[in-house]
Amino acid sequence: MKTMHSHEISTPQNAPFKKILIANRGEIAIRVTRACRELGIGTVAVFSDADRESLHVFLADEAYHIGPSPSKESYLNYKKIIEVAKAAGVDAIHPGYGFLSENPIFVRACKEAGITFIGPTPENMESMGDKLSAKALMKKAGVPLVPGSDGGVETVEEALAIVKKIGLPIIIKATAGGGGKGMRVVRHESEIESAFRACRSEGQNYFANPTVYIERFINDPKHIEIQVFGDTHGNVVHLFERECSVQRRHQKIIEESPSPSVPMDVKLKMGEAAVRAAKSIGYVGAGTIEFIFDNQTKEFFFMEMNTRLQVEHPITELVIGVDLVKEQIFVAKGQPLSFKQENIKQKGHAIEARICAEDPTTYKPSPGQIRACRHPQGPFLRIDSYAYPGYEVPIYYDPMIAKVITWGDTREEAIDRMQRALAEFVLTGIKTNIVLHRTILGHEKFLDGSYTTQFIEKNFEVLEPQMFREVNDKVFLIAAAITAFEDRKSKDVRRFNVRSNWRSLSRKIALRT
Structure with missing residues (x-):
């Protein structure tokens, strides 16, 4: 089934593409649609059974049904998406993030179909998709690495030998892992065998690859990432850092830019290392180099590269004043970057809160129908959302339904603005984590910037102050x-x-x- 909307527009001759299909859903599909509309580019949405009445479907110029609700049968069905793209006559596909955004098979299928993929090359994805090959490339590029195994670890005996060399605690990781799957922290030698077998099992079950590697585990680290951008002319720049240390089970909750605690000289070194990393693989498009930062020694180490746009890209956009999605589109057309490293400056402070349909204390998803929805408004406030009254939040996908992003001249102003925005945000009919965000924002460790990735796990309790209850x-x-x-x-x-x-x-x- 095809849906056509009356707001279809003619494409200006200077637009990089005539029509783009967005191979995604929810808020990121809307985000890309808006960038395309401002450029005068036609948009094509795709939707599953569960998303027939999702907001991204209504806002696109055209929309096509691609299959049943489970993502494997719809948003991950790249053959169906290519088929729709051909039928719609698009010249490019934007994958958003998640789903097919880092799938080199999909990128090559796009090329075979004569359709431009808005993102990095399949070679970029393959270079950084396997953590062991990525580490080897980064070592060659002179990017700092966490001490650990040089390659895959096949036996418990090998694991024990590495522990004797680097000491405890360690972290065992599946080479193809992600999202917290296939990872175990080991603090005692007696736990090594069970953790090793569990990681291999999860690697096989989730990613069809049982290979694992071992690294020294850094207690109470910071998670700092650097936004990078490359073009087909050999230009690579970094767009400064984002702090993503407020997370639970490796899932980010709040992000901010700039980092409130990493010293400026270390930030500069991180940026330089990130550019070296991206240049070493001839990277094209938007990507993120993720570092782990030792809050005690002030050392930083390469963790991984995400070869796609990140969920938290809006905070970078707000502090540097560049539309990253538009830049992706121009670079995909073969144009050089519209800026040089010396042109990019950070201004002010931005914070992003991920609003999820989930219980704020148990973190269990809370699908269902939204009764009332009122998005906050006001100056220096951005809402990326697909929620509206009457919408049925499906059970099949990630529970994030909105992002609240605030900017301030100072970090304190950005925090105050976020608290005000969250107090205005009304979402009834489902449970949300809004109160979790408000609690975090008022916590002393968040306010002084000393929080680490262990912040949520260690003695954190969602307490709703009286002022929250009254409102x-x-x-x-x-x-x-x-x-x-x-x-x-x-x-x-x-x-x-x-x-x-x-x-x-x-x-x-x-x-x-």
Whole structure:
């Protein structure tokens, strides 16, 4: 099924592409759609059964159904996406992040179909996709590495020998791992065998690769990443750092730029190392070099490279004033970067809070229908969201439904603005982690910048201050009254009014089968 919207636009002759398919969903699909519209480029959305009424479908110029709800049968079905791209007559595909964004097979399939992939080359992805090959390349490029095994570790005996060399604690990692899968921290020698076998098992089950490697585990580190950008003319720059140390089980919760605690001389060295890393593989497009920073010794070490746009890219955009998605599009067309290293300066401070449909204390997903939704507004505030009243948050995908990004002339101003924005954010009908964010932002370790990746895990409790309760109780009572009023009407009529009337304000829809 194809959906066409009335806001289709003619493409200016100077636009890099006529039409782009966005091979993703949710807020990132909307983010790319908006960049394309500002450039006068037509957009094509794709959607699964679960996303038929998702906001990214409504905002694109065209939308195509690509399969059942599970991502393996829809958003990861690259053959179907290529088929749709051909049918829609697009000249490029933007993958967003996640799903097919780092899949070299998909990139090559795009090339074979005569479609430009907006992102790095398949060789870039393959170079950095395997952690062992990435480490070898970074060692050659002179990028600092965490002490550990030189390659894959095949037996428990090998693991024990490495431990004798570098000491405990260690971390065992699956070479193809990610998202916290296939990783174990070992603090006692008696735990090595069980952790080793568990990591190999997870590597095989999740990534079809049981190979693991070992590194020294750094207690209470910082997670610092450097945004890099390269073009097809050999230019590579870094766009400064982001601190991503507020995380749980290796999943980021809050990010900020610049880092409040890494010394300036170390930041400069990180930027230089990141550029060396990207240049060593001839990197093209937007990417991120992730470092682990020892808060005690002030050393930093290469961790991995993400060969795609990051979820937290908005905070970089706000502090440097560059639209990274537009830059991706121009670079994919073969144009040189629109800036040089000396042109890029950080200004002010930006913070991003990931708003997820999940319980703020157990972190369990909370799918369901959104009853009321009011996004915060105001100066120096950006909301990337696909939530709206009546929308059914599906169970099949990542629970993140919005990102709140604030900018301030100082870090204190950005934090205050974020607290104000979160107090205004109304989302009822599902559980969200808004109160978790408000608690973190008021914590002394966050306020003084001393937090590390262990911050959430160590003695952190979500406590809602009285001021939060007073605001939320009033909002709850208003939302409850609205809900009670709506429930007097039939469910079908209510759904029609909330969704269909809302849509008709922005465009007319014609369905073609």
